[in-house]
Amino acid sequence: MKKVGKPVFFIIVLLIAAMGYLTVAGVTTVYGDSTTRAIKGIDDVRWGIDIRGGVDVTFSPPEGVTATAEEMDAAESIIQVRLVSQNITDSEVYTDHDKNRIIVRFPWKADETEFNPEQAIAELGAMANLTFREGANIGPDGKPAGDTLNKLVLEGKDIESATAVYSTASSASTPEYGVELKLKESGKQKFAEATGRLIGQPISIWMDETLISAPTVRNQINDGIAQITGQFTSQEATDLANKINAGALPFALVTENYNTISPTLGAGAKDAMMMAGAIAFAVVAAIMLVCYRLPGLVAIIALAGQVILMIASITGFFSVFPSFTLTLPGIAGIILAIGFGVDANIITAERIKEELANGRSLDSAVDSGFKRAFSAILDGNVTVIIVAIILMGSFGPPDSLFARILSPLFFMFGTSAAGTIYSFGYTLLIGVLLNLLMGVLASRLMLKSISRQSWARNPALYGGKN
Template sequence: MKKVGKPVFFVVLILIAAFTALSFFGVSTAYGDNTHTYIKGVDDIRWGIDIRGGVDVTFTPPADYDASPEEMAAAESIIKVRMVSQNITDYETYVDDSKDRIIVRFPWKQGESDFNPEQAVKELGETALLTFREGNEYTGPVVIEGKHVTSARAVLNSQTNEPMVELNLNTEGAQLFSEATGRLVGQPISIWMDENRISSATVKTQIPNGVATISGGFDVKGAQDLAEKINAGALPFKLETENFSSISPTLGLGARDAMVTAGVIAFILVALFIILIYRMSGVVATIALVGQVAGMIACLTGFFAPFPSFTLTLPGIAGIILSIGMGVDANVITSERIKEELRNGKTLDGAIDSGFQRTFAAIFDGNITMVLVAIILMGAFGPPSSIFGTIFSPIFRWFGASATGAIYSFGYTLIVGVIFNFIMGVTASRLMLKSISKFKPFKKAWLYGGDK
């Protein structure tokens, strides 16, 4: 750090400016009606249902029924099939086996005006109608129904190691299936969930013993998914709605716009305040804060290739604002220390070095505390498949999957804010201050809080 040269300030400034522009505006090209996005910007942020409006519902079996994990997975499969049949493809489902709950969230469609959320939820929870039919059309004669299937599971062919689905039928189902497969050798039998075809297979030979296999082009996940869908049609219970809420898109977008406007105004006021009070240290702190905000936006849009885009909720926006406050706090602590060192008679270079060194421990401790809080929030209130839900599942499994995914978004923005606070508020600020203090017009101690 002692050998930081004059150009470093401009190098860091240009990097932050370029990173900010890319994070906010993205990069895309348009040819006619086709748009290709290379880097996503703020317009590509995925908004949570509390912002763009949507439905949040929790399903459970009847109170007197203890569902197995397999039955819960099958019930989730029903919901997924029905979501797609209603043209709802942007949805989230989580299964909490410990409390026999299925949490479902889906947003309003763009420009939606006549969608009935209560009716949609009712249809999602209805008992599935699974049928095996002759041919590939829903109008084909029914061979067997879901009540005839005792189980379905993904297995591997002992000879080819190919994934396939094994069906076990009850006595009545075995008789019906034997008669049908005897007549339909070389012809297809299709499988339907309600009025949605989920699979079709050609009969190779008569199946007399009630144990059948479905094969052909499956990977392991595909076989498991089909088995769960078939099991779903044999569920002995109807899903009940434990809680249900819907949010108007107008209300959500209004709250978002109000929070964003408040955040921008607060940022401008804070920037003016620290520049007036701390002069050059305040200018550098403001630049670092802009970089911190850009970093958080980048983490939401999927700017960094290994990390996918993230759904931003209203608490997530609050997390961004809180993280900015933490960044301001870190810069204020450092700037005050630099002022104190200058008034104690240290040179400008010495004051800057000492100011950052002596405040690092306090900044580090405060930020690590926030990281721990964020991890707890993400582990306790996030989906089990999330990174922290997976890593810390032994600790957080008693929470189960939560319907408060908005808190997970708060934890996420908080933790990325802390990371970029270290990158921008500590490292970049120090590089820029040490660099700009080498220019003759900016060597005056009073520009950093010292006496004139």
């Protein structure tokens, strides 16, 4: 490696310090009455349910009912609609088709004072009440009002199926996404009468008194097959079809198991984990400084940079890394990644000591020490990277990148552990990658730079003899 300039050490230290400040404080811009978070800080970390407190519940069809994949997707739509209707938007809903179960996690709301988790779980799993109503009159509470409340057209039991389609409707000149409705015999006559009478007017569709669509009647439907169109995207058409199918499900969901975590317990666990991490870092820093002197000091600075960049990758500081929900296992992944960073610096420092003991000059010992240590560091880190990717692919949310890539290999795993093991794998993966950046590259640049300072030329500062 070529010689590194003397200022490089100080430049890297200043960059780490600046990054640390931005990561902790963030950057907020104010324009008139509008406040925008330009760079997210540590206060923007999204804490997981095991820290904020919340509910973790698994639903399944009743005993003796074998639900199809379409019915499970429809049941998932019921839960999502009900969560939103309760103003719970920071939730996780996954469907495990292999085991016919739905995993739901939602945190306590910030202003929650009284909450009955058993009642909330019962409401989420109850049979959906789907209705088609005349008009689209909505009251102040968001529920149907006036004629819309009193004039019912169809109920969920009248719907045979709803399917997302891409076709040409009778009044459209080009194909478009929509939802095709097929009615049972019980609904055909009622729908024919209503659509004949309400041409040019809306028939609104409600799920548990939550409006999900309000299409306008274009012509009378006599055969029990109708299309709902309206400039849908493919996903919007699929979502609407799932919601309508959800209201036609002939069963309610059964609670397989659930657990709740109070905010007090979660916050206490977070504080204990953070304190453990801080103590571990301080002890490691002291040991590195005593045992390895100048390389130990460089290692401490590199570790601090690694931790800062890991926090930044969680808060959403970098646009390529969206804000990430941090759980207790995720914090454990950060601490474990720091351990790998320490290991990389110890291996390098020991190699430098060996080279000095063999009579090499300081510059030659530093060069050779890093070269000899790199293969061992790389082997260990690559192994951990593979494990972290497997964890994320096997236990991650079904729409995550790693889950999509590895799902053919790890289809036998469910998604019930996604919020915990996935968080652990994510922080571990990011931490190990940053270890290669900070613990190898930045450490090498800093140590080669500082070793050119006149006061740092004594081999004793690197574990050799005076």
